[in-house]
Amino acid sequence: MIVDCAHYRAGARQHEQPLEIESAAGIAAAAEGDEFVWLGLRDPSADELSRAQRGFGLNELAVEDARHAHQRPKLEDYDGSVFIVLRTARYDDETESVEFGEIHLFLAPHYAIAVRHGMASELKPARRRLEQSEMLAHGVGAVAWAVLDKVVDDYLPVVEGIDNDIQEVEQDIFARGDDSTERIYFLKREVIEFHRAVAPLLPSLEALERGAYPQIDRELRRYFRDVADHARRVEEQIGSHRELLTSILEANLALLSVKQNAVVRSISAWAAIIAVPTFLASIWGMNFTHMPELDEPWGYWIALAMMAVAVLALHRFFRRIHWL
Numbered sequence: 001m002i003v004d005c006a007h008y009r010a011g012a013r014q015h016e017q018p019l020e021i022e023s024a025a026g027i028a029a030a031a032e033g034d035e036f037v038w039l040g041l042r043d044p045s046a047d048e049l050s051r052a053q054r055g056f057g058l059n060e061l062a063v064e065d066a067r068h069a070h071q072r073p074k075l076e077d078y079d080g081s082v083f084i085v086l087r088t089a090r091y092d093d094e095t096e097s098v099e100f101g102e103i104h105l106f107l108a109p110h111y112a113i114a115v116r117h118g119m120a121s122e123l124k125p126a127r128r129r130l131e132q133s134e135m136l137a138h139g140v141g142a143v144a145w146a147v148l149d150k151v152v153d154d155y156l157p158v159v160e161g162i163d164n165d166i167q168e169v170e171q172d173i174f175a176r177g178d179d180s181t182e183r184i185y186f187l188k189r190e191v192i193e194f195h196r197a198v199a200p201l202l203p204s205l206e207a208l209e210r211g212a213y214p215q216i217d218r219e220l221r222r223y224f225r226d227v228a229d230h231a232r233r234v235e236e237q238i239g240s241h242r243e244l245l246t247s248i249l250e251a252n253l254a255l256l257s258v259k260q261n262a263v264v265r266s267i268s269a270w271a272a273i274i275a276v277p278t279f280l281a282s283i284w285g286m287n288f289t290h291m292p293e294l295d296e297p298w299g300y301w302i303a304l305a306m307m308a309v310a311v312l313a314l315h316r317f318f319r320r321i322h323w324l
Helices: 021-030 046-056 060-068 124-131 140-153 155-174 181-198 201-210 218-284 299-320
Strands: 002-009 036-042 074-078 081-092 097-108 111-117
Touching (some): 002 021, 021 036, 060 081, 081 155, 081 201, 140 201, 155 218
Antiparallel strands (some): 002 036, 081 097
16 A cells, blocks of 8 residues: 655645655656655555555565565665665554564665555654654655664654563562463563564664765764664663573473462471371271270270371471461
């Protein structure tokens, strides 16, 4: 689906309504100076991608990546154009889970094409932000910065959501004593997936910061430096979450082991208590002819008394050593 398609000259939008792909491609082909076209697609169909490929002359390998998604964050140079892959993330409060998507950026001197997959990191706010500022005068480099900045800024609510989930798990384990192994496992998997989205992005941001893309002027590099700094902080927080979840999982397993040991001790104590009267009863239950106690009138009551004394003594002993 075409979200928006606009022609910009001298930092100003030239048409109020979105352009068709073919019209935008024609403008980009004839553009000069700081003119460029910005095409935004969301979950595009195969036909829309094919039209964009034919119109703008996009590299076949890059289009194949954009069509199938599930790519690793990267920055690639294709004969004068740059292809950037970004992983987006969104925290869902209702399900307390992280949803991931992708953005594919095709950048050339006179066009910027953004292909978005998934619900995370909507780019309309980034476009409005640029249109209301003077940044568009820097050309497609400003588009690259706005998209990257939006994606990295959207990582922050995800970090906060995961942090809140970790705090809840800690309370479940240490305050209520619940078994949270399954939730810890899914949280750890989300954090690992989040790390895969952020960590590979850092080299690409550093390359843009150093000026690997010639169309990005020096004045824009400091903006990319700021985005890279935010991404590094997010990556550090993700590393802290991974270590903390590992420690929480170990603590959870240790507490479960302690509980199991307590149950085993309790069962063992009751088994020992029951074993004594069972042993005594088995002696007098053998029914041999020459057993001296069989003919005594007090034998039955003495046997019961011995059993009761043994049970009470063992019960007191196990209570003293906290097995019961």
